[in-house]
Amino acid sequence: MAVHQLVPHFRIGDATAQAAVHFQALLRRLGHWGELFSVSQDAGTEALVQPVEALRVQPTDLVLLHHAIGSRLSARLLHVPCRRGVVFHNLSPVRFYRGTPLEPLLLAGRAQLTGMAGHVDLAIGVSEFNSAELRRAGYANVHTVPLFVEPERFGPDRADRAMQTRLASPAFTGVSVSRVVPHKRFEDLLALHREVLRLRPDARLLVVGGVDRLYPAVRALEAEAARTPGVELLGRVSHGELVAVYRSGSVFVSMSEHEGFGVPLLEAMAADVPVLAYAAAAVPETLGGAGIGFDEKRFALLAELAVRLGTDARLRTRVVAGQRRRLAVLGADHSQERLGAALQSVGLHRPARARPRRRRPRVGIIVQRYGPGITGGAEALAAQVVTRLLPHWEMRVLTSCATDHLRWDNTLPPGESTVDGVPVLRFPSRRPRPMEELNALSRRLFGHSLDRAEEENWMALQGPLLPGLWRHLAERGTEYDGFVAFTYLFVSTAWSVPLVGDRMLLVPTAHDEEALAFDAYAEVFERPRALLVNTPEELELVARRFPRHARARVVGAGVDAPPARGDRFRARFELPGPYLFYLGRVERGKGIPELLAAYARLRATSPHAPDLILAGEASMDIQEEGVRVLGRVGEQEKWDGLAGALAAVVPSAKESLSLLALEAFAVGTPVLGNAASPVVRGHVERSRAGMAYADADGFVEGVARVERERAALSRAARRYAGKHGWTQVVKAYREEMDAMTRAR
Amino acid sequence: MKLLGRDIDARELLRVARERLEARGIREDARAVEEEPEPLLEPLSFLVRSLESNEDPTVGLPILSHRTGLGRSVVAAKWLFRRTCQVFINEALGRQRLFNAQVRDLSAQLAAEVIQLRARVEALEAEKRAWEATPRLSPPPRRRPGKSRR
Numbered sequence: 087m088a089v090h091q092l093v094p095h096f097r098i099g100d101a102t103a104q105a106a107v108h109f110q111a112l113l114r115r116l117g118h119w120g121e122l123f124s125v126s127q128d129a130g131t132e133a134l135v136q137p138v139e140a141l142r143v144q145p146t147d148l149v150l151l152h153h154a155i156g157s158r159l160s161a162r163l164l165h166v167p168c169r170r171g172v173v174f175h176n177l178s179p180v181r182f183y184r185g186t187p188l189e190p191l192l193l194a195g196r197a198q199l200t201g202m203a204g205h206v207d208l209a210i211g212v213s214e215f216n217s218a219e220l221r222r223a224g225y226a227n228v229h230t231v232p233l234f235v236e237p238e239r240f241g242p243d244r245a246d247r248a249m250q251t252r253l254a255s256p257a258f259t260g261v262s263v264s265r266v267v268p269h270k271r272f273e274d275l276l277a278l279h280r281e282v283l284r285l286r287p288d289a290r291l292l293v294v295g296g297v298d299r300l301y302p303a304v305r306a307l308e309a310e311a312a313r314t315p316g317v318e319l320l321g322r323v324s325h326g327e328l329v330a331v332y333r334s335g336s337v338f339v340s341m342s343e344h345e346g347f348g349v350p351l352l353e354a355m356a357a358d359v360p361v362l363a364y365a366a367a368a369v370p371e372t373l374g375g376a377g378i379g380f381d382e383k384r385f386a387l388l389a390e391l392a393v394r395l396g397t398d399a400r401l402r403t404r405v406v407a408g409q410r411r412r413l414a415v416l417g418a419d420h421s422q423e424r425l426g427a428a429l430q431s432v433g434l435h436r437p438a439r440a441r442p443r444r445r446r447p448r449v450g451i452i453v454q455r456y457g458p459g460i461t462g463g464a465e466a467l468a469a470q471v472v473t474r475l476l477p478h479w480e481m482r483v484l485t486s487c488a489t490d491h492l493r494w495d496n497t498l499p500p501g502e503s504t505v506d507g508v509p510v511l512r513f514p515s516r517r518p519r520p521m522e523e524l525n526a527l528s529r530r531l532f533g534h535s536l537d538r539a540e541e542e543n544w545m546a547l548q549g550p551l552l553p554g555l556w557r558h559l560a561e562r563g564t565e566y567d568g569f570v571a572f573t574y575l576f577v578s579t580a581w582s583v584p585l586v587g588d589r590m591l592l593v594p595t596a597h598d599e600e601a602l603a604f605d606a607y608a609e610v611f612e613r614p615r616a617l618l619v620n621t622p623e624e625l626e627l628v629a630r631r632f633p634r635h636a637r638a639r640v641v642g643a644g645v646d647a648p649p650a651r652g653d654r655f656r657a658r659f660e661l662p663g664p665y666l667f668y669l670g671r672v673e674r675g676k677g678i679p680e681l682l683a684a685y686a687r688l689r690a691t692s693p694h695a696p697d698l699i700l701a702g703e704a705s706m707d708i709q710e711e712g713v714r715v716l717g718r719v720g721e722q723e724k725w726d727g728l729a730g731a732l733a734a735v736v737p738s739a740k741e742s743l744s745l746l747a748l749e750a751f752a753v754g755t756p757v758l759g760n761a762a763s764p765v766v767r768g769h770v771e772r773s774r775a776g777m778a779y780a781d782a783d784g785f786v787e788g789v790a791r792v793e794r795e796r797a798a799l800s801r802a803a804r805r806y807a808g809k810h811g812w813t814q815v816v817k818a819y820r821e822e823m824d825a826m827t828r829a830r
Numbered sequence: 831m832k833l834l835g836r837d838i839d840a841r842e843l844l845r846v847a848r849e850r851l852e853a854r855g856i857r858e859d860a861r862a863v864e865e866e867p868e869p870l871l872e873p874l875s876f877l878v879r880s881l882e883s884n885e886d887p888t889v890g891l892p893i894l895s896h897r898t899g900l901g902r903s904v905v906a907a908k909w910l911f912r913r914t915c916q917v918f919i920n921e922a923l924g925r926q927r928l929f930n931a932q933v934r935d936l937s938a939q940l941a942a943e944v945i946q947l948r949a950r951v952e953a954l955e956a957e958k959r960a961w962e963a964t965p966r967l968s969p970p971p972r973r974r975p976g977k978s979r980r
Binding site: 177179185186190193194196198199200201219222223277299300305365370373375376377378379382383390391394404407408 | 834837846851868873892
């Protein structure tokens with residue numbers, strides 16, 4: 087059974103969109119899968135959110151409508167043939183919008199609220215205040231699930247540096263975050279600011295949020311703000327800029343006369359700004375005794391209070407400490423517990439697992455691609471793990487229909503099949519990965535601090551989107567004793583971990599890449615039963631990024647090399663002289679351009695430089711002198727090529743295992759590796775069977791050293807490879823799976 | 831004015847603030863805040879009323895624009911369009927006006943029937959509850975089956 091969510095308009099940065107994304111994360115943790123649907127949405131969110139017309143349900147599913155404005159979704163909800171629910175965020179009071187285009191929408195929203203009451207199985211208020219309204223409107227099964235923020239996203243390290251520098255000032259600064267619309271009472275903020283100016287003539291008022299110029303009164307206020315000293319309307323800002331604004335504030339002020347919850351209050355708390363808020367609607371409940379609430383708008387008195395709160399260090403410290411305590415209570419875990427109880431009331435709970443006594447554990451292997459001819463580090467590792475553990479585990483591979491690693495096109499048929507005696511269950515990808523769009527989004531997002539919706543949107547675009555896999559895990563996950571998932575990066579793993587994390591061993595294959603900075607990946611590393619990492623360097627990286635990661639063990643992969651003959655390779659490809667050998671995808675992301683530049687330097691300095699052989703699928707046009715691109719080579723050719731090489735070259739800076747290095751060592755071939763990769767550097771340093779180069783000069787020096795000392799390096803390589811056998815690896819996987827199944 | 835907050839001494843904070851105001855010679859009243867409970871709308875009646883007020887498609891919505899500066903000229907253009915082209919608007923939307931009126935009548939009829947039926951169901955349910963709650967005499971003892979005297 088799935089729990090889908092409907093949002094009238096999905097716009098990143100809006101409270102309802104954020105709530106839906108947060109709910110989705112909580113639902114996964116509760117073992118439920120579901121997707122997001124909307125009537126309209128921001129461009130570029132199509133991977134994360136689908137048009138409501140695409141909604142298909144099964145009778146046991148639950149559809150939740152986020153209700154905050156009149157929309158055609160309420161009519162849709164009334165007729166979905168499954169369980170139905172409403173998440174009520176409240177509606178802005180009609181009295182502020184009389185005679186405006188919003189009035190009919192607000193009235194319709196109120197009528198729809200009452201109209202849905204007798205037709206839903208579950209009603210959720212995001213505050214007790216909203217729940218009370220739900221009961222008044224005739225709803226029966228009402229639960230309160232508060233919204234939450236992720237405090238780490240508002241830490242000092244998340245503030246946009248440029249904005250922080252621009253706003254840096256010793257002046258008293260009031261901060262407010264809300265759209266400039268009638269019920270938010272921007273005029274009261276201005277009135278308060280004018281009083282503050284009497285006390286602090288250099289005071290500032292920073293307001294974040296769109297200005298709705300549809301209302302003449304708002305346009306007049308905007309003009310008034312422009313005339314008032316120190317007022318800055320910043321409009322809509324990025325998440326990093328938002329954090330910078332909060333953190334530039336002496337006090338956060340809310341004059342709003344209606345809040346169904348008040349997410350900015352929590353955001354201000356997370357950014358350690360003391361809160362001064364008019365105690366309207368759900369505000370006192372959200373504050374929960376933290377910050378300062380007030381029940382009358384006496385501006386001169388409030389100005390005195392605001393200045394004192396912003397400048398009296400003792401008072402500020404005490405208030406901020408109280409706010410932190412409040413945030414600790416009102417966190418994701420609290421909301422998860424409440425949401426779990428709400429779902430249980432309609433019979434949605436994680437199915438209980440029977441404990442079958444089986445001779446061999448039944449294990450699901452989750453990997454983004456699987457099948458003959460599919461190359462790729464993690465996919466190859468998964469295939470080898472499956473082959474080696476086949477005698478010990480009853481396995482089923484859960485994967486996509488893709489063979490192509492760029493678009494995830496559904497080339498293989500969905501459903502059950504068998505690959506080398508192993509049952510494989512394939513799920514089609516909902517949409518192909520649009521590489522250009524993903525790259526453009528990556529350029530825009532990487533290196534910036536983001537909110538959860540932005541990160542999840544990027545992850546969805548990255549794919550592969552396998553709704554069938556998540557439904558399978560949510561509904562039939564209990565049929566498995568355990569899971570092993572490969573590659574943290576793809577949603578095939580990342581969104582599966584929360585669903586079955588209590589029975590999962592994760593092989594993250596993590597390396598230092600920009601996406602690892604996303605907080606949304608934290609639970610991928612924290613929720614599995616154990617992490618099986620490839621190298622000590624990978625473990626160090628994971629521990630640095632996610633200090634609360636699950637128990638981790640360095641396991642890696644084994645390498646058993648068949649007998650190999652370099653002379654056969656030389657004869658086959660007519661290579662009379664020595665050569666350097668690279669095996670893998672020939673593409674920019676693998677560091678090929680940098681390798682070619684270093685090799686050009688080598689050719690320039692040494693007239694007898696060895697050739698450079700690139701074996702693997704090429705997506706670059708390479709014409710450099712001395713370089714040969716062979717395309718894909720066979721398995722035996724690979725080993726022969728490695729055995730005959732002067733050295734294997736590992737140019738990629740982003741490696742989590744570097745199977746190429748291990749395979750080279752296994753046939754006694756030294757490695758020249760990119761020093762920018764801690765993993766490759768670690769292999770080279772521990773084995774003493776090669777060199778790590780930092781630049782072209784280092785590369786030239788490395789080749790010279792390999793030419794001088796190849797025999798000694800080769801002996802060291804074989805010694806190192808002897809420690810990385812499949813026997814140790816299989817033992818580690820079995821021990822971890824046994825420990826996990828025994829622990830339950 | 832009341833201050834809410836667990837981490838503050840509200841009385842003391844207010845006292846100091848008031849003293850400072852007095853020292854500055856400021857007296858002030860609180861701004862009145864309009865508190866009005868939001869209406870609970872019965873959807874059927876609301877929708878029928880809403881249909882009535884929106885049934886004529888030849889009557890335009892209020893002309894508004896979020897644009898500023900030169901963009902405001904859009905408002906003037908819309909006004910001019912309506913003034914000069916209303917006769918064509920009426921022509922183009924004549925049939926739609928008839929259709930809307932029929933939808934309104936149909937909706938009003940159906941809504942009235944549903945409201946009446948709901949009331950009837952409620953009355954019947956109340957009657958049933960009352961009947962179930964009423965103590966009743968125990969049924970007379972059944973006569974033992976015996977041989978016919980005939």
